[in-house]
Amino acid sequence: MSSLYVILLVVIAAALMGVSLFRASLVKTKADYLVAGRSLPATVLVLTLLTSWIGAGSLFAGAENAYRNGFAALWQAGGGWLGLLLIYFIAPRARKFAQFTLPDLLEARYNQTARVLGTIAILFAYVGITSYQFKGGGNVLHLIFPETVSPELGTYIIAVFVIVSTALAGMSSVAYMDVAIGSLVTVICIISAPMLFVKAGGWTGLHATLPETHFQILGNLTFLRAMEFLVPTMLLMLGNQVMYQKFFSAKSEKDARISVIGWILGTVLLETLIVAIAVFGSALYQTGEVAKQPYEIIPYTARHGLPAFMGALLLSAVFAKVISTASNYLFSPATNLVNDVFVRYIAPDASHKRVLIISRLAVVVLGCWALYQAIYAQSILQKMLYAYTIYSAALTPVVLAAFYSKRVTAWSAVAAIGTGTVVTLAWDVPGVKDVFPQVIAQRDAIFPALIAAVAALIVVSLFTAPPSAEQLAKFS
Template identity: 65%
Template structure:
């Protein structure tokens, strides 16, 4: 155990808790807790959006992919970049709608059934995403304290911390802490690059040590495999409730749109440097423990491949990013259960105090569910794609249709959400593997799930009654 690394992780934990508890007195109403009183500036939004998007999916799953396949891993990140370019035009409309959750939008534009199914899809997706953040945090604690903390114990410890931190002050603590985390991660990842490049013998040394395919656009992947990485990421980005909730928290439509510009630049830079560091790490550490667990390459590099101070800061930055993403994706489904179930159906007249109590209880319950999933997950990359696919197929088409297709109606939306969710869960069942050719059954669920969802949305919307004028009014373009 290195005292320096332990000290950095301890300082980050203490800082997060201090910021969180310092904002308790500012959280008095539902709007304070769920959308930070709609007060976030573009600067704060940039970093909270970055921190919520770049977590274990990139730092573990993306890095694992880069360690194995080289720069072809950027197909996964590239899907998000395309989604970001489209979000630039969506952000002002989302802020104009200015509610609390995606199911708010689904009910306003479609009906109550769409809201309920939307909640179910969000719960499946976001607790799965939270679960592999807990895996990542547990891995880091095990690397720093190998004789004291096992990977599973690390998951328990991270889960406890994330639950407490998220429950205390809600969106307010999450957003403002993300500014510190985003700055720390950006600078340490960039500073690590020249040191690791030197250790790898420069680019000439890296290209000599690795297969030529590691530096090709597709590498050893097929085009279909590349698209199976890019499409779920793009569609999750376009429909991501955590993102829309940040837009709902913005001061204005202008702040929401300006934040997207900074988010695009930051995401491209950070995800590219993460993949680059993982590729260089595969040169420096081609064998040994990390070759058996390549998702740990960034943390392992921080511990064994960098000067002590920089390594400790990089380890702390990766740890903080994972914590931040876990906070964001745990907080978001808790918001759904409170706003879309408790307030909407169980206790519509509940006071702000009651809402805050229930909100914090939901964070605890969902955190426990995410921990259960973390303890039973082997591959972070596979779990990432599963989570992305549920959301991409079930919700993103109907969310985009809510903004951009006036003919989309409740019947089409409800059937699309149900079809996308069912097909994603069903695709990994024994039935598929026993009754379809292997060339089809072995493919990821994204394309069959997306086709099923789109067919239901388009066909059923066209053969049933169009939406009422009042359903379109809140999402008009002007």
């Protein structure tokens, strides 16, 4: 059986690297590298959006949530679904704006300071997200090769592969790798879920094995805790730079809007299947190694709960999915360093060749930073919530205000980004939460950071001059 896993992993890895090498040969300009020459059709957009969104956050953090709380874990996925409904209306506006990065948008609507602070917030959030993709992928390799590959070694292997494949061709590589991976994962999950449902004894077997709370709307969660899963996911979705870069890469505004419809349908289906597979696995494997590390439940169930070929396919699909999401979230902040720092402030007249070299170096540097975080991260779920919170509190309110508010000002955006970032980073510093009542101090940072950021956005807007008609015209 081990040889089957090796063969599939080698085939997938070779195919992904082949796509990167081929797309790299087509990259000639900055636009080719950063936004795939603005050439992506709706079909490619659907699969790359779906694949970039559903990675280790769903396959490991979401699965850990499902192992502990049952179907109530769908509160986390539901945040993305709500965000997608609103994105349907944002997508064509984003394509009409047609820049390279989210800080481009922040400067056009607000000012340079908002651009710089937005870049800093994105770096912290997206490198954090990349780090737990590396960690999740390392755990997958350890499950396949338990005696030869430790989780740490697996993390290093995944990191090197992702850094090299992403550095080669940028958005073009990322988008077209996603097409194959998104198709594979969706098909395998559709086939695997019913097989595991039957093996777990159907609804009768599941109810006999699992606590009744696993089948309730809130499960073991309080409503506030459910909101702490839903809100960061929803706000990350709404302000997600990876998503905006995909829309900037679309062939047209029509392609951008159409892609969201497919993305909604695919995300609801795939997120539900992932939670279901984790719940079925929790009924089958309640003790042993996976009980101590429940974020491994999906790859563990693939390894031990399915026929060899199907298990190998599911495990290989998880492996490919982690690589895809890591590539997306590594590439995105690298474009910030290049477009929003290097080209904007250091070498505005740099040639295309020089920009491409710096872009690839940025991928390598940020990849090493993400690898460092991955080695020292303890909980993938907690790392996910931390990364989502930085982005949700610091950036999403000002991004939404750019499209839907005519009164929010440049300096209120600066205040909101700075406040959201500082509160999130400071929340877990020893002694900081001691000044708050216990009912607030014991919570995650999302609501304190979000409330502080939105308050700054509103209050500073009231005391500063409104934006000019020229600034507003680009977002109408």
